[in-house]
Amino acid sequence: MQVAHLHRGALSVLDFRCQAGPHTPSAVERHDLTSVSYVRCGSFGYRARGESFELVAGSVLVGHGGDEFVCTHEHHHGGDECLSFKLAAELVDEFGARPRHWQAGGLPPLPELMVLGELAQAAVTGDSDFGVDEAGLLLVGRYLALAGQRRRAPLQAQARDRRRAVEIALWLDENAHEDIDLQATAAQAGLSAWHFLRLFARVVGVTPHQYLLRARLRRAAQLLAGDERPVTAVALDAGFADLSNFVRSFHRAAGLPPRHFRHAARGDRERIAALARRLDRRRH
Known part of the structure; x- marks a missing residue:
């Protein structure tokens, strides 16, 4: 370590x-x-x-x-x-x-x-x-x-199922920029779509599609903080085919539109203050 x-x-x-x-x-x-x-x-x-x-x-x-x-x-x-x-x-x-x-x-x-x-x-x-x-x-x-809103249920799954779900989460993370659907992901795990959906959600805590979208949002946040390319290019690189969907998803997650998040990451105190105020409202 x-x-x-x-x-x-x-x-x-x-x-x-x-x-x-x-x-x-x-x-x-x-x-x-x-x-x-x-x-x-x-x-x-x-x-x-x-x-x-x-x-x-x-x-x-x-x-x-x-x-x-x-x-x-x-x-x-x-x-x-x-x-x-x-x-x-x-x-x-x-x-x-x-x-x-x-x-x-x-x-x-x-x-x-x-x-x-x-x-x-x-x-x-x-x-x-x-x-x-x-x-x-x-x-x-x-x-x-x-x-106060979310509580993850304790994990109840066999070791083999845990291993499969973790391996697929890592695979999704590496391939999040690709066009991936549930059927293709389940095939990667060697399971039916229905069986895999239940297994993944039980182990990871979210569905495969939710995890895929969140892997794309993580990638987008990385690029916005350290990259100068236009927001459209960031969205495409992260795996979002539709710019408006990306902007909505990112705004909902970050509390700021992608451009404002980039400004905050670059030290724009007005944007930082806006984010802090939003957090304070949520806590109270």
Whole structure:
């Protein structure tokens, strides 16, 4: 495991890069602080409080300070990378969230969180004028705004089914720019469309089509933050054939139209303030 400390303070930011695979022994660990982590790529299993989750690119892991947990890597050889935001006790108190909101465990890829995860990653790589701690606070705030609305059911699936779903999630992530439908995805898994739809949704937490669209939104957020090409070119590169559909989907996820999101990523404080106000309204 490689860990890089990117920012220290009430909100500490760490970059985790894990190369563990199916043959790596799992060990019991403990969350030293409450944290919200964005899964940048790869996949891993997470077990805490008697519940199990499979996390893939775009997922969010919420760790409760003091809780024991186990990470597993039985379904993926390529490791995983996470951008983790750890909150000091005074910051947890300042957010004023209910204790159960810090005990959610794993969340499926949610567009409202993914775009901010990618914004934070752009800040890490220098493709955005955002501070990585600023993006982290927005991500935590957006998570808490959603926490009362969404609760992922604990994972109940056989190991073989979990492996199939994770492998297909990784395949969708790599091929999101292609024209992919449910039948083609199910064929890739060697299952009927109906069987595969139920299996994938049970393991990953969203349907294959939802995951595909969210993989495209993640790609679009990356490009908008660090690329100068027109929005139309970004939409096509990310896999959206229809510009108006892309603009609607991105606006709904990010709270800002694509052009405004790009301006915010480049340090336009007016756009940043607009995004922060929208988050505050959602929390209250």
